[in-house]
Amino acid sequence: MDKHKIHPRVLASGQIQKPNNFFYRFFSSQRFLAIVGLVFLLLIVLPLAQTYTQKRLVEKEINGVKKEISDFESTNQDLKEMISYLQSDQSLEDQARLNLNLKKPGETVIVIETPKGSTTTDDINKTTASETNFTKWWHYFFD
Numbered sequence: 001m002d003k004h005k006i007h008p009r010v011l012a013s014g015q016i017q018k019p020n021n022f023f024y025r026f027f028s029s030q031r032f033l034a035i036v037g038l039v040f041l042l043l044i045v046l047p048l049a050q051t052y053t054q055k056r057l058v059e060k061e062i063n064g065v066k067k068e069i070s071d072f073e074s075t076n077q078d079l080k081e082m083i084s085y086l087q088s089d090q091s092l093e094d095q096a097r098l099n100l101n102l103k104k105p106g107e108t109v110i111v112i113e114t115p116k117g118s119t120t121t122d123d124i125n126k127t128t129a130s131e132t133n134f135t136k137w138w139h140y141f142f143d
Contacts, residue, residue, distance in 0.1 A: 026032055085091050096102040103109050131139075 101109070
């Protein structure tokens with residue numbers, strides 16, 4: 001049985017002789033092991049980084065949708081309050097007073113009308129915008 005067993009070559013000094021083959025030296029070198037380790041590391045890290053960036057994008061989109069939902073909920077609440085007000089008796093009374101000129105029994109309605117020849121602030125602003133500063137002072141003191 002000893003005949004078929006492979007024994008390493010032993011030098012006279014007791015050290016095992018290593019083959020001087022190019023492939024053996026290349027594959028057993030530290031550089032090769034570092035390159036292989038780096039390749040495995042890249043194969044693991046790159047998909048993780050891509051997954052992380054996709055996760056961040058999805059989280060941003062989820063936050064945007066949550067913000068939209070809260071905005072819609074607040075708008076919906078405002079509309080519900082408006083509907084409840086419009087269905088109330090107070091709204092009906094306000095609309096009747098405003099549009100139909102109705103009044104409660106015992107109330108007196110006073111309407112203030114402006115004369116047709118009177119000037120409003122809009123008319124004053126229009127005329128003063130086209131006048132020069134000198135004419136404005138002249139009208140202020142002498143008219």
